[in-house]
Amino acid sequence: RAADLERRAALGVSHVLYEKSPGGIVASARRTERWREEVESAAGEHDVDPGLMEAMVLLESAGRPEVIAGDDPEAASGLAQILAGTATDLLGMKVDLARSRALTRRIAETEAAIARSKKRSRSEEPKARTEALMELRRLPVHERRLRARRAAVDERFDPEAALDGMGAYLEIAGERFGREDLATASYHMGIGNLENAIAAYREETPADDLGYARLFFDSSPLRNEEAWALLASLGDDSSTYLWRVLAAERVMDLYRDDRDELARLAELQGAKATQEEVFHPESETAPFAAPGDVQAALGDGTLLPLPDGEPYGYAVDPGMGELAAKLGVEPSLYRALRPEALATLIYMAARVRAINGGKGELTVTSTVRDDRYQRELLGVNDQATAAYSLHTTGYSFDVLRDYSGDRQAEAFQFMLDRLRALDVIDYAYEPEAIHVTVSDEAGPLLDL
Template structure:
């Protein structure tokens, strides 16, 4: 949504559960290490050594890779919220492609980006309205009334537009489509935000203006949602002279590095910081729509199968699942699963003592259900390190669940409404759950940062459940496995 704002309120979304701010404590070291009633064999915990190289640290020569990662990692919302599904939304948006190309050729802008903004903002609907009073975002590119009247020099008579909109709704309800079309033509004249050509031309004018102010095409697109003034403040907080690429600005701003820029981005609280990645995701969707609609339909199926993109990371028909305790035993023997130790001081992760509690009903030991694929184990340690470095302190995060087999999953589903009877990613060994109970606000905020950053790197898909954060690791996390070492 096109916004020009001077300031925004603090609205950081935390991963806190209700009444879940305090960790269990004892009187000695401050944290109660939960017991191990299952007798898990003693293993040498693998750790991420301090000072180990970070394969996911941003460098400008990898900008294209990081842009692709962020676009894919943050694309789920486009599939989840597209009216009628993403294929229908892409079809509506594609109707405006010739007009987008005409506008782009006159302004020197990228037609793909203009088209992507249309998909993201309105799903190709020229009559899309975010505010029934019409002061808010309207039209193909969701322009605010004040911005249209002022900066973009559009004709926007809100009162007349509102009256016509009410009449359009009434005559459509009476089954008079021709009269509705006549009124819509009148509305396009009094409120040019409803006119597709005028809306796209106005968006091009804004992007051209923003490019002049900010000096970069990518920053201009970011400002379409964030506003030029807000983005300039972020750039100033980031420092280092020349205007950085948005990829560098985003990925190098953390609570512990360029902290002022990170805090300002976090304070926006309205997805402004991830807007550019969603525009790039929309661009890729439109390219796929034109090149291979079956592939887009397949992607949509995977993206909407769960409340996250976890099936995109591990499609059910392409991913090995563990059916029985015997399968798990074989996987440990083949090193396809890594035992998950209870070594919070060394890994930053506490293993919940209830993990694997249903194993007895299958007449096996709990240790079978206390492990992860090497990629997921390494990712969990990396996540804990990110949270710690982001100011979360030394208190460990508690992992409540790791690998399961389908027999165990079936038992769990009988008594746990969060457990699916269909394809569970826990049966692949790539998924684990983190308890929504933290040592305090600082750890909660730091953990949220870690989740958001890993999602933007397309290394995880995650869902907030009532008691836990459900995390699925991507195979790309395998780049971390070689860094793991036995401590000492």
């Protein structure tokens, strides 16, 4: 079960890797792969998994040895994104922070000078262009020397030393926790924070060999609440770090073994603000073209009408399907979903109500559409798309961003994040609603 949860979680959170990788995921994987020999050396020295370390490099720095999380090198820096305090206090790395800061400022000034010279090199004035071209021969050499000097006083910017630091951390954390998954999860949240979450979990639910999948998925506002609160309080995606590392490991495997598939996934991941087109690619998913197609789908069970939501914790917006009259049909035609999407909506709403003390309803504002309805919507809704819409497949629904109070809003956010981590849904914020798309992983909810 833990392996399946890890697989699903890695898939569920993978969109962010494609969305935020500098230059795209393929370029980031290419930069990361060039450090493979150094990764294997450091991993061997510290008896850790080189594939896991390589994935962490992709996630942490996208293979860029000079990157800083902000402007100040006291923050996470270098190929392994190690904090200055962690580097010196835990890992015994050489970090002269004052000199590192001074050199970082000089590097930034040199980069700015290079940018100005590049602009001047396109000048129509011959003298200015010549001077700029001469500067462009000098400045990059000067910049490389500054970077070398910084790496000498701050080992986090020395790729081999940084990777050794990452390996050393994983070795220390592995000895502390006795498990690779916990050691990896602690790299982002810190050993102490993870120990506190484990202690809180065991206070309510005794567990000897507690893995991260169980800690994460068995903690919620309704069960092992203190452990969940500790993980949620970190607020910087620390709780999903392990899942993103596993997603990065899959990316690196695809880069080496199936680059065409990686490119295909990159295209699908980039099509929308979520990974909904990975769930249901346009080439494999027939939309409903016209009202008659929606009616036929309701007749054969491909779509199911929304039941009264009051017992489950949702209400149907009375304006849903309001453009139906323009197509000569009733609004109720556009109040339906695929069975797995409907099961997800019911499950989500019921859990939100339970977390909210048995009170409140979510308001569903949109479900299935057809292509003709979608075209009508373009004239009145600037959030509507003329491209492939998952609403026209019955896999998507929207929930109004209007809640009975903070507790209901927090409960809904928890369910969105938890179901995303299970690869059941992905979601996007729109000005007035949350747009939710359901994957095929929702199938088991049909049996609830």
